[in-house]
Amino acid sequence: MSVLKYKFLKINNINKFKVYLITFISNFILFYSPIIFLFYKNFGIDIFKIGIIFSVTSISNIIFEIPFGLFADKKSPKLSVCIGSVMITLSLVGLFFSTNFFQFLICAIFMAVGDAGMSGANSVLLMNLLEREEEVFEISSISSGISNILGGLIIGFIYNINIRLPFLISMVLSILNLFLYLSISEKHINTEKEKVQIENVNFKTAFFIFKKQIFIFLILLLSYISIPQVAIYFPEYLDFFKINAKYIGIMYMIANIISMFGTKFHQIYLKKYNPIVKLKYCFLFLMISTFVMWISKNFFVSMFFYAIYRFITGYFYLLFSMYINSKTDLHYKSTILSIKNVIVQIAFILSDPLVTFIIKEFGISISYCFAFISITVIFLIVLFYKTGDSKETLFEKKPA
Known part of the structure; x- marks a missing residue:
């Protein structure tokens, strides 16, 4: 094996590991999902208000999803991902300290906006690390399964130690993920045709x-x-x-x-x-x-x-x-x-x-x-x- 080929394989394996790590953390950040219903109820939030929180989350995500996608294509998928990551981190900080319905509602909106900033743009950014673009979706699916298994095994134990502890863990992981995304280089725009295509994104x-x-x-x-x-x-x-x-x-x-x-x-x-x-x-x-x-x-x-x-x-x-x-x-x-x-x-x-x-x-x-x-x-x-x-x-x- 030539030195160049060896270096290429080594870089490719490192990049693939980074994609596995980032997609795993991205999925594991939400490992608290199975207990969120119980968490809300612990603060006296009734089922009707919990339903409102879930509905507002979905509606907010729909409103911001496509604008963020256009922003990522026109400006920078990396910037979109970083904004989304910051919003998710702020949402988790809010969940860690919140005690009433309106505070939880604001956290849910921040989470939805953050998810809109991340989704789509994160896959495009991670494609820069791999030879085959479609491999991002395969790796993400496997990472999701691993995070679901691990999260399901430990969430009950962690929640019983302290009901706010899951959000502290997710907060730390979200900050770590932000730095991992910052370490990825974006593809540069080289031709006039590409510049025109980007200008026409709307x-x-x-x-x-x-x-x-x-x-x-x-x-x-x-x-x-x-x-x-x-x-x-x-x-x-x-x-x-x-x-x-x-x-x-x-x-x-x-x-x-x-x-x-x-x-x-x-x-x-x-x-x-x-x-x-x-x-x-x-x-x-x-x-x-x-x-x-x-x-x-x-x-x-x-x-x-x-x-x-x-x-x-x-x-x-x-x-x-x-x-x-x-x-x-x-x-x-x-x-x-x-x-x-x-x-x-x-x-x-x-x-x-x-x-x-x-x-x-x-x-x-x-x-x-x-x-x-x-x-x-x-x-x-x-x-x-x-x-x-x-x-x-x-x-x-x-x-x-």
Whole structure:
């Protein structure tokens, strides 16, 4: 091996480690999420006001998401990420000291604005460290699984020591992450054409991007209305089988490990295949899984198909980010990823009350029936969708 090749591999491995570290910390900063409901209730915040806090968070995120994406593309993804990181840190400082509803509400707004500054721009910034841009999404998915497992194992213990301690830990990690992002160099603009492209980044550009990719955004919206809910309300499904609550944490950890294997499987074996084909197979397996979970009365059969569901979702969500990224010019990547995040937020706003109503009125099994029907409809749409160009699939061009 030549000296130059050795140095290249060494630098590449160091950069990859940095991406793993940054994405892990970014996810782990929110390790307090499972106890936030209990934290609010500890200060006498009732369920209605907690709902207001969550709603204001989502609405604030939607309002600031695309402007930050445009700012990142026009000015600097690094600056956008740093502003977002500072806002998240201030929010965590506020949570550490807050005691009433209005203080918590302000913290939630700061957190939403910070998340808007980070999302989209952070992926674009991290792409500068890797040879293959799509690897950012794969690494982020694996890091998310690891942070969820570790966070789930320790959050209860830390919260019992002191209810404010989780926010102090997250605060320190957020400051550390800020310095790690500051250490990343941005790509320089070299040509007049690139300068013109950047000058043309505006809300009209964002609308044009949305219109151009409207089909994939529609599939993304429909997917996020039903598919994530299967995992979100999984504890309720375990309660349906009378599983002791003390085992939920263990099963949650196993489920995250399975999702990580799904991500790694895609990274090693599936990345070379046409994304539209992968998407079709994903919907097919998700259909089968939710159908069995709907009709099955056997716990072990249901858990086997839930494992399949988690394995598939380990890379299912990546397909959207990878496709959107591959079809977007370098100078618009933050904007389009911000649009994607807005779509996801809208999907959750629509789905949360709908799915909770179904569970409350008809039971958890019927919610899986809803998921099965929704996924079937999406599968049929994707299966029969044709682009205007007969030589082109949704994701890739066919050989001439």
